[in-house]
Amino acid sequence: PLCPTGNPAFLQFAPFSSALEAGFWHQLTQRKLNDYRLDESPKSIKGYYYNGDSDGLPTRLTLEFSAFDVDGPTPAHCCPAIGTLYNTNTLDAFKTTDKKALLEKEAKEIWDAIQSGAALKDPSVLCRFILLTFADLKKYHFYYWFCFPALCFSEGIKIIQQPSVLEQVFSAKQIIALQEAYDGLCIKSGTTALPYFLMKYKEDTVQLALLGDWETFFLDTKKVTVGVYDPCTLSQYPGWPLRNLLVLLANRWGSKLDQVEVLCFRDRTLQGRRSIQHSVIFQVKLPKLSKNSVCPKSVGWEKNPKGAMGPRMVNLSECMDPKRLAESSVDLNLKLMRWRLVPSLDLDKVVSTKCLLLGAGTLGCNVARTLMGWGVRRITFVDNAKISYSNPVRQPLYEFEDCLGGGKAKAMAAVDRLTKIFPGVNAEGYNMSIPMPGHPVNFSEKLISEHDVVFLLMDTRESRWLPTVIAASKRKLVVNAALGFDTFVVMRHGLKKPPISQTGSVPSIPGSSLFSNIPGHKLGCYFCNDVVAPGDSTRDRTLDQQCTVSRPGLAMIAGALAVEMMVSILQHSEGGYAVASSSDDRMNEPPTSLGLVPHQIRGFLSRFDNVLPASLAFDKCTACSPIVLDHYEREGFNFLSKVFNSSHSFLEDLTGLTLLHQETQAAEVNHALIDTCTNG
Amino acid sequence: MSSCLLEEVTFHRCCQMLLQQSEQLRDGWSWEPVQGSQEGYLRKTALKSAVISSNPVWDLQGSISDSGSHTSCHSGPDEQGEEKDQSVLVASVDADATNGAIHDDNDGVCMVSEGSSQVLQYEYHIMYSCSYSTPVLYFRASTLEGRSLSLEEMWNSVHPNFRLRLQNSPFTTITQQEHPLLGQPFFMLHPCRTEEFMRPVLQAAQDQHRPLNYVLTWLSVVGPLVGLDVPLKYCTQLHLAASPSRTEPD
Numbered sequence: 001p002l003c004p005t006g007n008p009a010f011l012q013f014a015p016f017s018s019a020l021e022a023g024f025w026h027q028l029t030q031r032k033l034n035d036y037r038l039d040e041s042p043k044s045i046k047g048y049y050y051n052g053d054s055d056g057l058p059t060r061l062t063l064e065f066s067a068f069d070v071d072g073p074t075p076a077h078c079c080p081a082i083g084t085l086y087n088t089n090t091l092d093a094f095k096t097t098d099k100k101a102l103l104e105k106e107a108k109e110i111w112d113a114i115q116s117g118a119a120l121k122d123p124s125v126l127c128r129f130i131l132l133t134f135a136d137l138k139k140y141h142f143y144y145w146f147c148f149p150a151l152c153f154s155e156g157i158k159i160i161q162q163p164s165v166l167e168q169v170f171s172a173k174q175i176i177a178l179q180e181a182y183d184g185l186c187i188k189s190g191t192t193a194l195p196y197f198l199m200k201y202k203e204d205t206v207q208l209a210l211l212g213d214w215e216t217f218f219l220d221t222k223k224v225t226v227g228v229y230d231p232c233t234l235s236q237y238p239g240w241p242l243r244n245l246l247v248l249l250a251n252r253w254g255s256k257l258d259q260v261e262v263l264c265f266r267d268r269t270l271q272g273r274r275s276i277q278h279s280v281i282f283q284v285k286l287p288k289l290s291k292n293s294v295c296p297k298s299v300g301w302e303k304n305p306k307g308a309m310g311p312r313m314v315n316l317s318e319c320m321d322p323k324r325l326a327e328s329s330v331d332l333n334l335k336l337m338r339w340r341l342v343p344s345l346d347l348d349k350v351v352s353t354k355c356l357l358l359g360a361g362t363l364g365c366n367v368a369r370t371l372m373g374w375g376v377r378r379i380t381f382v383d384n385a386k387i388s389y390s391n392p393v394r395q396p397l398y399e400f401e402d403c404l405g406g407g408k409a410k411a412m413a414a415v416d417r418l419t420k421i422f423p424g425v426n427a428e429g430y431n432m433s434i435p436m437p438g439h440p441v442n443f444s445e446k447l448i449s450e451h452d453v454v455f456l457l458m459d460t461r462e463s464r465w466l467p468t469v470i471a472a473s474k475r476k477l478v479v480n481a482a483l484g485f486d487t488f489v490v491m492r493h494g495l496k497k498p499p500i501s502q503t504g505s506v507p508s509i510p511g512s513s514l515f516s517n518i519p520g521h522k523l524g525c526y527f528c529n530d531v532v533a534p535g536d537s538t539r540d541r542t543l544d545q546q547c548t549v550s551r552p553g554l555a556m557i558a559g560a561l562a563v564e565m566m567v568s569i570l571q572h573s574e575g576g577y578a579v580a581s582s583s584d585d586r587m588n589e590p591p592t593s594l595g596l597v598p599h600q601i602r603g604f605l606s607r608f609d610n611v612l613p614a615s616l617a618f619d620k621c622t623a624c625s626p627i628v629l630d631h632y633e634r635e636g637f638n639f640l641s642k643v644f645n646s647s648h649s650f651l652e653d654l655t656g657l658t659l660l661h662q663e664t665q666a667a668e669v670n671h672a673l674i675d676t677c678t679n680g
Numbered sequence: 681m682s683s684c685l686l687e688e689v690t691f692h693r694c695c696q697m698l699l700q701q702s703e704q705l706r707d708g709w710s711w712e713p714v715q716g717s718q719e720g721y722l723r724k725t726a727l728k729s730a731v732i733s734s735n736p737v738w739d740l741q742g743s744i745s746d747s748g749s750h751t752s753c754h755s756g757p758d759e760q761g762e763e764k765d766q767s768v769l770v771a772s773v774d775a776d777a778t779n780g781a782i783h784d785d786n787d788g789v790c791m792v793s794e795g796s797s798q799v800l801q802y803e804y805h806i807m808y809s810c811s812y813s814t815p816v817l818y819f820r821a822s823t824l825e826g827r828s829l830s831l832e833e834m835w836n837s838v839h840p841n842f843r844l845r846l847q848n849s850p851f852t853t854i855t856q857q858e859h860p861l862l863g864q865p866f867f868m869l870h871p872c873r874t875e876e877f878m879r880p881v882l883q884a885a886q887d888q889h890r891p892l893n894y895v896l897t898w899l900s901v902v903g904p905l906v907g908l909d910v911p912l913k914y915c916t917q918l919h920l921a922a923s924p925s926r927t928e929p930d
Contacts, residue, residue, distance in 0.1 A: 010788070011788065012788055012789060012790035013788055013789060013790060014790050015789050015790075017824065018824070019799075019801065019824045020822075020824065020825060020826030021725070021801055021803065021822060021826055022803070022820060022822040022826050022827070022828040022864070023803075023862070023864060024826055025826045026862075026864050052706070053727065054727075056729065057727055057729070057799060058799060058824075060727075060824070062801075064725075065862070075708075075710060075725075076703070076706075076708075076710065077706065142826075150788075152787050152788060156788060157788070234790075237790045243788070269705065269706035269707075271909075271911045271912070271913065272705040272706075272707070272911045272912075272913030272914075274706060297787075299787050299788075299789070312825060314823075314825040314826060314827050315827070316826070316827055316828075318827070318828070318830060319827065319828035319865055325856075325865055328830065328856060329856050329857075332831060332854075332855060332856045333855065336853060336855065339853065339854075
């Protein structure tokens with residue numbers, strides 16, 4: 001009457017669904033690494049099942065981290081189930097393991113326990129399981145297959161009467177009596193859940209007994225009621241644990257019993273209210289099973305999610321691979337900023353920015369570390385220096401060991417260290433010189449094209465010239481940091497408009513003047529404020545002039561500010577075209593969620609003070625003026641070799657600086673020296 | 681009140697009270713000692729359907745309707761290729777398995793379409809934080825396969841309307857941390873604001889001479905933020921215990 005196929009109705013059981021808690025796999029991994037190693041012998045483990053779930057939840061057998069502690073406590077009001085773990089060393093062994101034989105072996109043990117009477121003393125042996133696993137600890141992939149062995153009657157179990165819910169059969173008084181009797185028997189047995197029990201009831205009393213007390217409890221077998229702790233939540237079906245109990249009954253008392261009443265005991269508490277009235281009662285005809293019969297056939301391997309007979313696989317690399325964990329922790333920590341303080345922060349923009357660091361010295365090391373703090377993944381170093389003994393104390397990516405044997409190449413050592421700090425980083429290093437006028441050209445424009453932001457972190461002015469030209473031509477954002485002894489400048493270069501739109505007239509920003517509200521495309525570069533072309537400044541200098549001598553804290557401050565400036569620029573809707581904020585804007589509504597987007601930060605450590613000047617691009621600039629970019633774009637390498645190989649005045653002649661110098665010198669006769677300082 | 685901080689001794693006393701009540705209410709809290717140490721934590725597990733659960737499909741013939749029981753939580757796009765490989769692998773294992781002569785004869789098995797992937801197992805731990813002198817809630821959720829959910833996936837299992845409110849709540853500073861006693865990755869509600877929101881409650885309780893279990897009150901505030909229900913009966917019981925003359929409010 002219950003099943004679509006109709007009569008005759010045979011009892012059907014809801015199978016267990018395996019349920020593994022995250023801690024189980026962690027524990028299996030620990031055991032495999034520390035205890036089992038290559039040992040494939042079967043191990044005892046423990047799971048449990050519960051009869052208090054809400055409707056709609058699957059009938060589960062749960063294994064948690066404590067599964068390996070077979071003698072440990074079972075959660076309150078749950079029934080333990082002992083299982084056998086077969087953990088294979090290879091996927092092949094997992095595949096070729098004879099599943100049929102495993103099931104038959106386990107079924108035979110249950111059958112033996114039934115025949116010997118051991119199952120009467122300890123009925124929990126009726127509810128056993130097998131777990132076959134293979135743990136691929138390189139990929140953190142876990143293959144597994146559960147089996148819940150159940151002995152079968154060849155002809156099935158006939159249902160005599162439709163199942164009924166307890167509250168339709170029992171009076172309120174009987175229900176209370178049943179609950180009290182159950183609790184009483186639990187206390188007497190020193191447990192909080194009983195897998196199986198015997199039951200007698202009258203109009204207002206209910207008596208319960210343990211399975212082993214059958215002979216004294218049932219003096220006659222006219223009416224026999226057995227209770228089973230039932231993890232199933234379906235109203236028409238019993239759960240799996242009833243199966244082997246019915247086989248036991250048929251084996252022990254089948255000759256005297258024709259039919260059995262089964263109480264599927266379900267006991268749940270919702271919002272502090274306990275109820276058992278939704279328990280279900282079945283009347284079934286007990287099939288015959290002679291005492292001397294051989295072990296019946298058995299079933300029990302769990303189906304996979306596709307509903308087919310097959311194993312399951314779970315990929316836990318996300319939660320177990322330390323590298324993946326580090327990545328998610330780093331990202332989550334950054335997200336905290338968004339949740340708590342800056343809801344509109346666009347982290348993806350920052351994290352996905354590809355950064356090229358020209359120079360891996362004091363500035364480069366500090367910029368890289370701050371970029372990592374922001375979760376930036378793609379970091380490329382270019383430097384041709386080797387690590388020397390004086391470096392590690394100021395350059396936080398290097399150690400004493402790196403200086404030995406002539407010193408490692410900085411660019412390579414920096415990549416290694418970044419990867420050690422955070423394996424999720426995608427770092428690359430190029431051990432090559434950054435060409436400067438007067439130095440050999442050995443530089444790839446490709447590198448600049450492949451990145452979004454170029455950091456100029458070298459220790460000479462001249463080496464910044466070529467990347468400034470290329471980046472300006474390719475419209476890449478440039479962040480430049482330079483150190484004095486106790487002063488620094490951190491600045492973004494003006495970002496030229498795309499070539500097409502540059503030909504049209506650019507609408508002027510209202511209120512834009514020489515020093516305030518300068519839009520990003522009109523801002524100057526590092527060379528705009530200089531009235532000499534870059535030459536070889538390291539030639540004819542003493543050692544102390546060649547080395548960067550600065551207060552040790554300065555590089556950390558400037559390096560950090562360079563990255564924070566980049567992040568603020570990225571948060572601005574116009575990016576590198578953002579109008580430059582100045583010191584005067586400190587009291588105004590900030591243009592981004594992170595605050596101001598200045599053109600330059602000039603710091604004075606002696607005064608512990610920063611100012612935020614802004615300056616216009618210089619039309620005679622030796623690096624970013626239209627005539628230089630035009631020559632570079634048209635002549636390319638030829639132009640560069642002319643710059644590098646010609647006399648010092650080539651660039652000054654080209655841009656008109658020579659003419660300016662002559663005019664200036666003439667003017668000096670009448671005027672005071674022009675103050676070329678731009679920070680006003 | 682001089683301080684709203686919770687001393688460790690008081691924490692343990694509060695936990696004991698909570699455990700007693702939980703036992704009466706069958707709320708599922710247990711004390712988990714850590715082997716070889718004095719420390720331990722309160723633990724509770726709960727099961728929840730993450731998506732609207734479909735009705736079981738009955739089918740005696742074994743031709744199960746594939747309801748696509750994959751987790752609703754998808755990994756990144758670059759994962760997909762890998763996932764495909766895995767399914768091929770599992771399929772090859774499947775094929776071998778059937779060669780192993782396990783017959784799917786459905787003997788006495790009622791067929792239920794697997795809703796298991798829609799069910800999530802939540803695990804909650806309450807621990808004491810010495811640095812903040814407050815209780816801290818650790819939690820994680822996993823599928824029935826034992827795969828822990830990422831925080832995104834956890835948020836996705838919360839209704840969108842509710843999600844927004846929770847994310848803007850001043851208390852929901854969720855971070856990922858290694859469990860201090862188990863060494864496994866867990867999420868935790870950061871305790872930095874705990875004292876702030878507990879102060880007025882403690883003050884009011886003291887002014888009105890009401891009994892108060894710090895851990896219980898705290899849990900009733902932070903628990904619901906991460907899907908942990910605290911039955912009202914805990915509190916009514918507490919008040920009954922304190923004033924036996926009163927009749928039960930519900």
